[in-house]
Amino acid sequence: MTTADTLAPTRAGGPELPGAWSLGLRRGALEIRQFVRQRDQVIFTFAFPVVFLALFASIFSGQVENAGITASQLYAAGMIAAGIMSVSFQSLGISIAIERDEKVLRRLRGTPMPPAAYFLGKVWLVLATGVAETGVLLLFGSTLFDLDLPTTAAKWFDFSWIFVLGITGCALLGIAISSLPRSGKSASSVVVLPFLVLQFISGVYIPVGTVPDWLLNISAFFPLKWMCQGFRGVFLPESASVLEQAGSWEFGRIALVLGAWCIGGLVLCLVTFRWKSRRDG
Secondary structure (H helix, E strand, O other), rough: OOOOHHHHHHOOOOOOOOOOOHHHHHEEEEHHHHHHHHHHHHHHOOOOOHHHHHHHHHHHHOOOOOOOOOOOHHHHHHHHHHHHHHHHHHHHHHHHHHHHHHOOHHHHHOOOOHHHHHHHHHHHHHHHHHHHHHHHHHHHHHHHOOOOOOOHHHHHHHOOOOHHHHHHHHHHHHHOOOOOOOOOOHHHHHHHHHHHHHHHOOOOOOOOHHHHHHHHHHHOOOHHHHHHHHHHHHHHHHHHHOOOOOOOOHHHHHHHHHHHHHHHHHHHHHHHOOOOOOHHH
């Protein structure tokens, strides 16, 4: 039974329509089921960051000078941030653009379902995939590449707020950029290119100490750089902070930038989001 079928009786004076929160939970369950049924997408989503972590950590496996860590530990922390942005920014930016192009959004907009329920469904999908992928990366990194998991409640608290703010800001940015592609076919190109560039200049694939300052300053406008820095602060020893541009983890600044992206991303969504493609007028 489709969402439209479920909601149709309310138009004829049937039972009262459930609230946005309840419908959002149902929509989220539907989104997760649809995701799990696409086995190739599930495999690619979870395998992509793990494969890249294995490649980079195997190629660059020596000690990082003056930091007291191995290169594999450095890459593991960065790939966790990249994985979070992948399942939020990249996933939503592409999937929503395709749904808009295929007129799925327009059909949903024609039902009594509150618009908020659609976005809540996406939130639950992103949270579920983000938690699962992060768990896989933590297991993989700690088992094979000597990533030290936090041993104090304070460190896990830092991990939690960086995760929540990071995935929220990236998800909102993904929803906003989904309005940029002119068609579903072009969505991958439009979304993947900026994400790929950000990974190289934000400290995911290339240590921040070797990235020119002007590129780091560009990356500082976006969430990925701060997520990478925050997770390095959580998982790496204090001695590794010398690798950062400022010579410290800057947790306060990380919270400020990620929080600003949550607010700014919401504003961008409200201003740019469309239920119909530009070709539909």
